[in-house]
Amino acid sequence: MNILAIDTLTPTLTIAALxxxxxxxxxxxxxxxxHAERLLPLIDAAVSAAGFTAADTEIVLAPEGPGSFTGLRLGFAAAKALQLSSxxxxxxxPTLPCIASQYEVWNGSIAAVIDAKRDRFYIQLFxxxxxxxxxxxKTVADMLPYFSKNEEWLVTGYGTAAFKDAVAILQSNIRFYFIExxxxxxxxxxxxxxQRHGNVLKNAADYAGPQYVRKSDAEKD
Known part of the structure; x- marks a missing residue:
């Protein structure tokens, strides 16, 4: 099966083709x-090296969110355009479950985070x-009540250094481990x-858009 993944979640634009x-x-x-200028050449190079063409793509993936407003919009636009042409x-x-899934061997609990700026984070616990x-x-201080002190927590995602350096973390006695x-x-x-969770993932509806957690981002749509 020819699969193309378009990652616009961070300042590093990455394409994976299988x-x-x-x-x-x-x-x-x-x-x-x-990002927009480089996207199509990166897609063409990746799919060609993987043994197919963009027109032969069978599944295209992009981050649903939460994440950067501009990045999510770009990923959705590129994926929908490819869907129509192929x-x-x-x-x-979903970005946070996908981040957490990289560490399923971890025996403790996981906090998947993305730095949302303004001293806030998009975060979900697993x-x-x-x-x-x-x-x-939420801010780190607002999130601390959700963390059990009886558990070890792996904090992973994008922006873990900022999460780690928050004053509330430094003053807590919760056992945190951080992996960017x-x-x-x-x-x-x-x-x-x-591949692991395809049974619960769904094709995007024609009207579907990214998941915006911050209201100000949703209003831009």
Missing amino acids: GSKGLVTQSFAGNGPS NSCFIPV KNGTAVTEVFD AAPLSFAYSMIKYM
């Missing part, structure tokens, strides 16, 4: 309009691979997540 020649990734580190299935992948909270947009997710890993992680 085809007859195996898994191939292409990436570009940059900001602003360069008759592929477009499957949005135990034994299952979400135990909704997706929050690799910027180039998320596209591949979306493919693995789809």
